[in-house]
Amino acid sequence: MPVFRALAYFVQEALTSLWRSRLINALSIGTIGVSLFVLGAFLTVASNLNAVVTRWTEKVQVTFYLEDGLEPRIREMLESRLKDDPAVETLTTISRQAALDRFRALFHDLRTLPDDLAENPFPESIEITVKNGHQSPEEITRFVTAFEKSPGVEEVQYDLLWIQRLTTAVRLVRGLGGVLGGILALASIFTISNVIRLTVYARQDELDIMRLVGATRAYVRGPFIVEGMLQGGLGGVVAVALLWGGLRFVARDLLAASELLGRAAIFMPTELAFAIVLGGMAVGLVGSLVSLGRSQV
Amino acid sequence: MIQAFHVYKQYDRESVALSDITLHVEKGEFCFLTGPSGAGKTTFLKLVFREELPSQGQILVGGRNVTAIPEAQIPELRRSIGVVFQDFKLLKRKTILENVAFVLRILAVPHKEQKRRAFNALKAVGLHHKMHAYPMQLSGGEQQRVAIARALINEPMLLLADEPTGNLDPGMAQEIMTLFQEVNARGTTVLVATHDREMIQRMGKRVITIQRGRVNE
Numbered sequence: 001m002p003v004f005r006a007l008a009y010f011v012q013e014a015l016t017s018l019w020r021s022r023l024i025n026a027l028s029i030g031t032i033g034v035s036l037f038v039l040g041a042f043l044t045v046a047s048n049l050n051a052v053v054t055r056w057t058e059k060v061q062v063t064f065y066l067e068d069g070l071e072p073r074i075r076e077m078l079e080s081r082l083k084d085d086p087a088v089e090t091l092t093t094i095s096r097q098a099a100l101d102r103f104r105a106l107f108h109d110l111r112t113l114p115d116d117l118a119e120n121p122f123p124e125s126i127e128i129t130v131k132n133g134h135q136s137p138e139e140i141t142r143f144v145t146a147f148e149k150s151p152g153v154e155e156v157q158y159d160l161l162w163i164q165r166l167t168t169a170v171r172l173v174r175g176l177g178g179v180l181g182g183i184l185a186l187a188s189i190f191t192i193s194n195v196i197r198l199t200v201y202a203r204q205d206e207l208d209i210m211r212l213v214g215a216t217r218a219y220v221r222g223p224f225i226v227e228g229m230l231q232g233g234l235g236g237v238v239a240v241a242l243l244w245g246g247l248r249f250v251a252r253d254l255l256a257a258s259e260l261l262g263r264a265a266i267f268m269p270t271e272l273a274f275a276i277v278l279g280g281m282a283v284g285l286v287g288s289l290v291s292l293g294r295s296q297v
Numbered sequence: 298m299i300q301a302f303h304v305y306k307q308y309d310r311e312s313v314a315l316s317d318i319t320l321h322v323e324k325g326e327f328c329f330l331t332g333p334s335g336a337g338k339t340t341f342l343k344l345v346f347r348e349e350l351p352s353q354g355q356i357l358v359g360g361r362n363v364t365a366i367p368e369a370q371i372p373e374l375r376r377s378i379g380v381v382f383q384d385f386k387l388l389k390r391k392t393i394l395e396n397v398a399f400v401l402r403i404l405a406v407p408h409k410e411q412k413r414r415a416f417n418a419l420k421a422v423g424l425h426h427k428m429h430a431y432p433m434q435l436s437g438g439e440q441q442r443v444a445i446a447r448a449l450i451n452e453p454m455l456l457l458a459d460e461p462t463g464n465l466d467p468g469m470a471q472e473i474m475t476l477f478q479e480v481n482a483r484g485t486t487v488l489v490a491t492h493d494r495e496m497i498q499r500m501g502k503r504v505i506t507i508q509r510g511r512v513n514e
């Protein structure tokens with residue numbers, strides 16, 4: 001009960017103090033908000049890219065183009081060896097005619113093009129979808145190397161390069177966000193600690209009096225710590241609001257206009273929103289501890 | 298209650314505020330500490346509730362050596378001592394009711410009881426009708442009475458009062474002295490620093506005189 005009462009007192013004092021110097025506090029909340037927004041934006045982009053990568057890897061496909069005029073016996077041998085490989089989920093053999101039909105169905109306007117060439121330009125192929133758990137770049141590389149030199153295989157095509165590029169991009173965005181976010185978080189800590197220090201200076205007399213009539217150090221410091229955490233938490237809320245607004249803008253006005261990614265719904269992970277607010281509070285906590293550590297209180 | 302042994306206090310190199318002070322104040326006693334301005338009265342009181350540390354010597358308060366207690370135990374010491382500061386030391390952003398209640402607040406006394414007891418303490422110094430005023434809205438004498446109410450609210454084992462009647466007219470000064478006598482009768486040891494000779498004579502209590510930092514009993 002006494003602990004609860006002390007906490008209630010800290011919060012009450014902190015709120016009063018926040019309101020009393022609302023201009024300077026708005027400044028520090030804004031600084032934290034912008035910093036966390038930048039960090040959050042990078043993380044959001046990273047997790048959206050990551051979702052795209054995951055979706056793509058879910059249907060990783062490897063296509064083996066077969067040599068022209070291949071003996072059915074050799075093709076059947078290749079098929080049965082492929083079926084035995086643990087990475088293979090499904091196997092479909094596409095005849096030259098089937099490939100041509102597919103092309104005509106997909107590209108309606110160009111359907112007469114193969115006729116102009118007088119001969120069906122499409123080779124026979126075997127399409128493999130890769131099993132869950134075998135979709136890592138390493139595993140796919142292993143699979144492809146095992147079969148690319150097999151008799152009858154002319155060429156292998158797969159999405160690995162793109163997956164690798166995207167994975168690298170995700171890492172890059174995340175790393176960049178981390179570094180930038182870290183720098184900005186330090187700036188926020190610096191801002192909060194200075195704002196709190198100003199408040200402590202302005203109220204030094206009062207704090208001395210409290211100590212003289214028997215208040216403990218923790219009791220005198222409590223309101224400032226809560227104040228810092230409130231500043232940080234409010235900064236976090238500002239950042240989440242900015243992110244949410246920004247994402248809505250991007251999703252509605254930019255992506256809807258371009259058919260390209262229209263179906264890929266842009267999202268902000270809920271955990272990220274909570275993490276940003278909690279992160280803000282942590283930044284505020286560190287900031288006020290730094291300023292109190294240097295003060296006489 | 299207070300035992301000082303060969304206490305010295307030097308704030309800076311040029312001057313000595315207290316020099317070889319040895320004195321005792323018994324439990325339950327009411328006594329005056331007097332001497333001209335600058336004699337070291339305030340300094341001595343500061344040493345008792347550990348606002349300052351002596352440069353040399355030991356001070357025991359209620360049997361505890363306050364010159365040796367760890368930092369963490371200072372709040373506990375101060376809570377057992379009521380202090381009327383010469384410059385009042387009121388929290389200017391809080392009403393006088395809140396100022397008086399603050400002492401109970403840090404002890405986590407329930408809110409209603411804080412209010413009730415703070416109101417009664419203000420009533421005892423005749424200021425309950427101004428309880429929602431802020432210190433700056435009061436006269437010096439009124440602020441002094443608030444400081445007195447705060448010092449007394451928790452029935453301390455020891456009351457230290459530094460020129461508590463300095464800003465009061467004779468009638469009010471006498472009322473405050475009567476209040477101190479009542480508190481003393483309930484068991485609180487009282488030490489009043491003052492240079493008001495007339496009042497000291499009227500009260501007929503033990504007097505400790507310091508002059509230029511030395512006891513002159």
Ligand SMILES: Nc1ncnc2c1ncn2[C@@H]1O[C@H](COP(=O)(O)OP(=O)(O)O)[C@@H](O)[C@H]1O
Nearest residue numbers: 308309312314333334335336337338339340341
């Ligand atoms: N914080 C301080 N720093 C330096 N000198 C001080 C301080 N406080 C008091 N003094 C000096 O110590 C001496 C005693 O002061 P004080 O205890 O306030 O006397 P009194 O209360 O009897 O008037 C004075 O010479 C005063 O100038």
Ligand SMILES: [Mg+2]
Nearest residue numbers: 338339383459
């Ligand atoms: Mg004095």
